[in-house]
Amino acid sequence: MGYQNQYESWRNDPEGFWAGEARRLHWQTAPEKIYKRNESGDRWYVDGVMNTCFNCVDRHVEAGHGARVAFIHDSPMTGTTSHISYADLLNRVNWVAAIMQDKGVEKGDRVIIYMPMIAETAIAALACARLGAIHSIVFGGFAAAELATRLDDAKPRLILAASCGLEPGRIVDYKPLLDGAIESAAHKPEACLIWQRDESPAPLIADRDYEWQALEGEARKAKRQIACEPVMATDPLYILYTSGTTxxxxxxxxxxxxxxxxxxWAMENIYNIAPGEVFWSASDFGWVVGHSFILYGPLAIGATSVIYEGKPIGTPDAGAFWRVISEHGVKALFTAPTAFRAIKKEDPQGKLVENYDIRAFKTLYLAGERVDPDTINWAEAALGVPVID
Structure with a gap:
């Protein structure tokens, strides 16, 4: 269905249009009441029952697509690349959900995720969704005082954190920041799961901190399986905090x-991505774009998503994005104009693009801030693809 037909269909019958689009998902109870307006705003599919993790992971495996790659983790910071299939993802989400359940996490509980751009961040969020818990991802390395504010508001039962994050030329230890936040916050989590990174393992506090890898290994050995918790369509999936600058x-x-x-709907109709194709949102899990277009959007349709732990320049140079596109067969890239302005400044003639085969690449999407015409023109000339602002 082309744009004009979709637009006319929606304009003539908005509720009917979105009732039809609801068939994209698996529902334990299909919604009959499509739309309702109340004091909290617009509510969609108000009597529908489903689970986001099931729709993003389980159903693809059950449909026979377990071998398809769900995530490509590309880290110039560690010099490594890894792939996680949908079947492997389902196993790991099960095991992490089992750990969380053992620590008392139940439907409706809040869980803080304080982690960098690694696959475990996505696994943590999906494990929360599996249990019906509500995750709140906070940028790894965020200041202790800012993290404490979010602890006091969300009141998480559990925190999942990495021992450190990696930036060009330095290691950012997360654990001292986490400890400081918990010390200053009025609300204290019952436990913390720490993903120990080889670059800087963290000391653990007895009876509060637990090594993630060890507990996941135990769950794997026991072949733990956790059923997806049915939730109302209007139940919360996550909380994402504004910056607090105002x-x-x-x-x-x-x-x-x-x-x-x-x-x-957006993955198909805006980004033109089909199941099995590779989509890259060069954002961070801490942004809403990261939630939507690194994690939930691509997985909802059974596509492959790139998790990139690096920068547009300096890791190692202004050709970093073209390398990722070339190596992983990225069809579409979604990022901020700032990234392209930085690349353009380092490589004004776009010469580094010539070092890579980017024939699989079809479209560049820029959003999050105003993009100037010069940057659009530069990107179109250098990449030879449409640039959608």
Missing amino acids: GVPKGVVRDNGGHLVALS
């Missing part, structure tokens, strides 16, 4: 059903 950070709540229907 006051106390505000927690924005995203629900399950309407959120995933909209993302599924």
